[in-house]
Amino acid sequence: MLKALNIDPGKCTGCLQCELACSFENEGVFNPSKSRIKVFNFHDQGRFVPYTCTQCDEAWCMHACPVDAISLNKLTGAKEVNDNLCVGCKVCTIACPFGTVNYNSATGKVIKCDLCGGDPECAKACPTDAITYVDADWTGLDKMRKWASKTDAGQQAAH
Amino acid sequence: MAWARRILRVNLTKGTCTHEPLNMDWAKRYLGQRGLATKYLTEEIDPKVDPLDPGNKLIMATGPLTGTCASTAGRYSVITKGALTGAIACSNSGGFFGNEMKNAGLDMIIFEGRATSPVYLFIDNDDCQLLDASGYWGTSVWDTEEGIKEAHGDPQIRVASIGVAGEKGVKFACVVNDMHRAAGRSGVGTVMGSKNLKAVAIRGTKGVSVDDMPAFLKAAAAGKAVLADNAVTGQGLPAYGTQVLMNVINETGALPTRNHRDIQFEGASKISAEAMAEPRESDGKPNLVRNAACFGCTIACGRVSTIDRTHYTVVDRPQYQKASGGLEYEAAWALGAATGVDDLDALTFANFICNEQGIDPISFGATVGAAMEMFEDGVITTKEAGGIDVKFGSAKALTDLAELCGRGEGFGAEIGLGSKLLCEKYGKPELSMSVKGQEFPAYDGRGIQGMGLTYATSNRGACHLRSYTVASEILGIPEKTDPLVTDGKAGLVKAFQDATAAVDSAGICVFTTFAWTLEDIAPQIDAACEGDWSVEALLATGERIWNLERQFNLAAGFTGKDDNLPPRLMKDAAKTGPAKGLTSGLDKMLPEYYQLRGWSKDGVPTNETVSRLEL
Numbered sequence: 001m002l003k004a005l006n007i008d009p010g011k012c013t014g015c016l017q018c019e020l021a022c023s024f025e026n027e028g029v030f031n032p033s034k035s036r037i038k039v040f041n042f043h044d045q046g047r048f049v050p051y052t053c054t055q056c057d058e059a060w061c062m063h064a065c066p067v068d069a070i071s072l073n074k075l076t077g078a079k080e081v082n083d084n085l086c087v088g089c090k091v092c093t094i095a096c097p098f099g100t101v102n103y104n105s106a107t108g109k110v111i112k113c114d115l116c117g118g119d120p121e122c123a124k125a126c127p128t129d130a131i132t133y134v135d136a137d138w139t140g141l142d143k144m145r146k147w148a149s150k151t152d153a154g155q156q157a158a159h
Numbered sequence: 160m161a162w163a164r165r166i167l168r169v170n171l172t173k174g175t176c177t178h179e180p181l182n183m184d185w186a187k188r189y190l191g192q193r194g195l196a197t198k199y200l201t202e203e204i205d206p207k208v209d210p211l212d213p214g215n216k217l218i219m220a221t222g223p224l225t226g227t228c229a230s231t232a233g234r235y236s237v238i239t240k241g242a243l244t245g246a247i248a249c250s251n252s253g254g255f256f257g258n259e260m261k262n263a264g265l266d267m268i269i270f271e272g273r274a275t276s277p278v279y280l281f282i283d284n285d286d287c288q289l290l291d292a293s294g295y296w297g298t299s300v301w302d303t304e305e306g307i308k309e310a311h312g313d314p315q316i317r318v319a320s321i322g323v324a325g326e327k328g329v330k331f332a333c334v335v336n337d338m339h340r341a342a343g344r345s346g347v348g349t350v351m352g353s354k355n356l357k358a359v360a361i362r363g364t365k366g367v368s369v370d371d372m373p374a375f376l377k378a379a380a381a382g383k384a385v386l387a388d389n390a391v392t393g394q395g396l397p398a399y400g401t402q403v404l405m406n407v408i409n410e411t412g413a414l415p416t417r418n419h420r421d422i423q424f425e426g427a428s429k430i431s432a433e434a435m436a437e438p439r440e441s442d443g444k445p446n447l448v449r450n451a452a453c454f455g456c457t458i459a460c461g462r463v464s465t466i467d468r469t470h471y472t473v474v475d476r477p478q479y480q481k482a483s484g485g486l487e488y489e490a491a492w493a494l495g496a497a498t499g500v501d502d503l504d505a506l507t508f509a510n511f512i513c514n515e516q517g518i519d520p521i522s523f524g525a526t527v528g529a530a531m532e533m534f535e536d537g538v539i540t541t542k543e544a545g546g547i548d549v550k551f552g553s554a555k556a557l558t559d560l561a562e563l564c565g566r567g568e569g570f571g572a573e574i575g576l577g578s579k580l581l582c583e584k585y586g587k588p589e590l591s592m593s594v595k596g597q598e599f600p601a602y603d604g605r606g607i608q609g610m611g612l613t614y615a616t617s618n619r620g621a622c623h624l625r626s627y628t629v630a631s632e633i634l635g636i637p638e639k640t641d642p643l644v645t646d647g648k649a650g651l652v653k654a655f656q657d658a659t660a661a662v663d664s665a666g667i668c669v670f671t672t673f674a675w676t677l678e679d680i681a682p683q684i685d686a687a688c689e690g691d692w693s694v695e696a697l698l699a700t701g702e703r704i705w706n707l708e709r710q711f712n713l714a715a716g717f718t719g720k721d722d723n724l725p726p727r728l729m730k731d732a733a734k735t736g737p738a739k740g741l742t743s744g745l746d747k748m749l750p751e752y753y754q755l756r757g758w759s760k761d762g763v764p765t766n767e768t769v770s771r772l773e774l
Contacts, residue, residue: 013397013459015452016255020228023366030227031262031366033315043338046448046463046482125228127387127457 002077004136005113005120007050011130014041014048021125025116034104036113037122037131050131052122053100053113055079061112064095077136078115086110160370161223161687162186163264167287169280171354172213172272176280176287181266186223187690188773190697193249194664194704196220196238196267200247201707203269206714210242210346211328211353213273219260219319219359220268222666223688226261226367229379230386231668233258233454235342242346242353243330243522243577244596244620245715247708250333250347251624251663252319253453253461254340259317262363274355279307279320282361292357297323299515299565300335307360320358321348322516327567328352329575331522331598339484339514340453345597345619346577348517374686382671382679383457389674391634396460396670397450401488402432404601411633411642412736413606414492415599417499417551418528419592419725422603422733426501430491434503435462441469446503448482458670462486464507472508472558484514489623492601493524498531498557505554509561516565522577525598527560529578529590538585545570589726595620595717604724604743605733607632609640609648611743612752615722616652618708624669626655636673643737645744649751657701664704703772706756706764710774719762722749 019035027034037052059079062070069085088108092101101112123133164181189195196218208214217239224232235257241248263282277292295303304318325332325348332348333341369375386392395403408414409427416424435447452459464485466473473479486507494506513520533539534549541548549556563571573581578591578598592599597620604611609628614621628651632642658677662669665684677694685692728743757768
């Protein structure tokens with residue numbers, strides 16, 4: 001079963017444990033500035049929104065790369081950057097409509113979410129289940145279930 | 160590792176910024192943050208220095224766990240000689256600033272001297288510059304933070320700054336970071352203002368590591384599981400915040416009301432966590448928007464709130480109609496019960512102003528409560544109060560004074576003296592509900608006897624965070640004791656004081672200790688840091704820190720006579736509730752406390768104690 005990251009901003013408290021886990025997995029140190037997932041704080045509205053690569057099927061970044069450094073991991077569906085091939089041209093960062101591929105000046109390569117090879121650390125670190133790793137074909141299942149439980153509320157009340 | 164092993168010394172008089180290696184001998188004996196910065200401060204300043212003299216120093220300090228993935232590990236503290244108290248001051252803050260400082264490779268920033276004109280410190284990893292802050296002087300914390308991010312074109316910069324109150328010498332000014340997280344007490348922001356230092360802005364991207372990573376990851380994960388499984392940290396605090404206490408403490412008969420005249424507030428339920436969740440009439444939305452976490456915190460007790468748009472405080476003022484930091488228990492108590500005001504929106508507004516202009520809501524609210532008592536007694540007149548009827552229960556007086564105090568103007572500037580100086584000024588020193596010049600927080604020492612001893616002996620003046628015996632006496636953590644008796648409280652207070660001093664030096668939040676004991680904390684510190692950090696070592700470190708702070712205060716001119724409570728708590732019996740008829744039994748607890756501490760009858764650490772603790 002192919003899985004995907006599913007983000008529910010309503011559950012996010014803005015603690016950044018996902019950024020800590022992501023940076024540790026990828027950099028070996030705790031460094032949110034190097035995280036592939038970012039939590040945005042819309043302070044005036046009291047909203048926190050985690051945001052990262054959604055692994056597009058027809059990935060703009062992959063198609064744009066002039067040296068074929070971005071490739072599909074068929075097991076996970078992730079578009080992965082091969083550091084040995086990446087020349088740091090940043091064309092993928094322009095091509096990505098969502099801004100989720102970014103340049104790392106410390107290494108001269110781009111960085112993006114690779115789903116940690118199929119076991120994403122951000123999802124494991126999230127204390128509120130705002131980030132989960134679920135069946136890619138059924139990311140809406142929890143929302144459907146929640147609303148499904150209300151469909152016969154009128155009938156229930158009538159009885 | 161864990162420690163960045165580097166400090167930044169900023170001489171504001173000379174305009175220099177210099178990196179220095181951290182004194183690792185001291186780090187191994189004082190851990191970090193509160194303990195280690197206190198060691199530096201006490202080595203470097205004259206204890207008798209006026210807090211606002213350039214000879215006083217101000218230290219911002221992270222702990223060894225700050226910036227790691229341990230739960231709540233984003234804390235930093237501001238350590239100085241307090242403007243409100245003249246005693247050792249250490250105010251702890253969450254938010255995200257501490258992590259940014261650690262990621263710039265800094266355990267501490269030591270500020271010394273005084274700049275000739277307003278400046279702010281800008282740190283971009285190893286680059287440190289003092290920049291002109293004249294454009295920000297006279298503006299709020301909120302405008303300063305947004306302005307600096309815009310000026311540098313970097314929204315990821317983290318800022319800690321003072322508001323106008325800190326510039327104008329309001330004695331209980333805070334240093335506020337991330338819009339509404341504050342190093343709140345004892346006037347640390349006042350000291351910052353006296354140095355012409357408006358803000359510290361940091362971008363840090365270096366990364367943080369620890370000594371034994373596999374052991375640390377395991378210990379940190381175990382710690383998080385304990386927090387998640389605990390009813391207080393896993394359910395109560397995320398859902399209700401610290402405000403979960405309002406109705407509990409009121410029913411206990413320990414909610415100081417109208418300047419401690421009463422210890423139960425008839426309006427408590429209207430300003431409680433439950434009230435914050437109640438949909439209001441105007442728009443059907445509750446005051447509480449959601450809970451929010453500080454850096455790395457898996458509890459997330461923070462409140463994000465809005466004010467009813469039809470409320471008098473915000474009509475035609477759209478900047479206050481947005482969501483911002485909501486009421487925590489201490490603020491709700493001080494702005495509400497201490498003043499007799501039960502208007503939740505007025506309290507939320509006053510709290511916004513405290514954040515916006517950097518004033519401590521505890522000392523502010525408690526001082527307004529004292530002013531209200533003097534007003535009712537006819538000691539302060541409407542004319543002296545600048546036309547404000549400073550009556551108990553007046554929401555308008557509260558919110559007007561918050562704005563005036565935030566700007567250091569009119570009668571607000573007099574409130575900004577703090578209750579001790581204000582009450583002395585009007586010839587009523589006995590009406591200041593304070594110890595060592597710092598106002599009581601939200602627990603009455605008659606209804607919770609251990610808190611009386613806590614306040615009397617707290618090194619930074621009256622404070623609940625130095626030994627939160629409420630945990631034991633009311634909540635039964637780690638075990639239940641009777642709040643109405645004095646027996647055993649000396650030992651309880653000492654144990655809490657020592658453990659808390661260690662926690663405050665580690666980079667984590669003291670609220671973890673609703674669930675964590677040192678048995679949960681020690682493995683995390685031990686794995687992260689070089690050296691032996693067993694439970695015993697942490698307790699010894701905590702006791703060493705406590706005595707170091709005590710020695711500083713004694714050298715500053717305090718004596719055992721200052722370990723005291725106002726006559727109201729010692730002589731006026733509680734009128735209602737379970738504690739009815741009781742006064743504080745401080746005189747029974749204090750001698751035993753001195754003995755357990757290894758101090759003389761006058762409250763001075765004996766030579767034996769000093770050498771035992773290797774001070």
